[in-house]
Amino acid sequence: MDVIQRVCVYCASSTKCDPIYRHAATRLGQELARHEVVVVYGGGGVGLMGCLADGALSVGGTVIGILPNFMQELEWGHNGLTDLQLVADMHTRKRLMIEGVDAVIALPGGCGTLEELFEAITWKRLGLYLNPIVLVNTQGFFDPCLELLERCVSEHFMDDRHRAMWTVVDEPEAVIAAIQQAPPWDSAAWKFAEV
Template sequence: MPVSQVCVYCASSPKIDPAYFEATDVLADALVQDGVKVVFGGGATGLMGRLADRVLALGGHITGIMPNFMKEVEWAHKGVQHFHFVGDMHERKKRFLDGTDALIALPGGCGTLEELLEAITLKRLGLFTKPIIILNIRGYYDPLLAMLERSVEEGFMNPQHRQMWTVLDDPAGIIAAIEAAPPWSEEAIRFAPVR
């Protein structure tokens, strides 16, 4: 499956370890080099800002999706020419998924975690079927991955649900990880419940 567009979930905080910014650069490089269009939250700071800066510097294509109330407080990245301003956070998350060939989660706070877990839930229900790649930089997502594993072990999720996401430590391998992700079907709704 050719990868033409991805959505990247990531942090807006600038007060984080430099390793996360470096990983964002590597991710942007890999995506632009492969001609992949990027969709993101539209922010100007933190990993969102770095992602946009790098994609634009390399001549890539990036689209921001942001609720109007964030635009009003001037959170939008000024250099991004392609923007969709939407009514609320729910519409924003829905637009993130439109036309995307994969979701990529860089480290982030509660917003990133919420977006990622909603996407995993939609995939469990067969409402979203594309690859979900978790970039586990510096082991950031280890506690979440342990919690998801516990959910399986304790019977809150089925063992096949482990195939809904792929964990990647090196963002340089993002395209290969997307292409190698296990296929997923809308029929996943049939085994979404634990029986």
């Protein structure tokens, strides 16, 4: 992939996690903005979500938040975004976040972040989403997740080829190169293949 225009970032709203995770989110936002990549994320104003958005905005980036109405009513939304789109529900939010992006990036997070990540991997497996998926493995956060995915392969719930659906980097500054170097996904050959 030569030109990256727009990415979706999954990340947490927790303010209680180790500050190293929030710092990594800020750095990712800045890195994407410096490469003129539009950031699409869940629209939150605190935790890693707020840090990601603030990082991108601090260097002139474009940030689009997709937020369900009930979260806006709870005042969870970021007030300084380029564009905050309010939607009816979580399903619409997730669909709009991934629609038309050149890559999906996952920062550390809780059950919501993990659910979004696994949905993206599932959609890629089914040929509904074909672009890179990059996990930013700050402090080895995703190691247990990667071990579980590896077990899925070794126990034959997934095929060896499915390992190519995601890429792992240790630092936010490695994300752009990981997207550019990700192997193309040929869904036509594997879409309904048995594992």
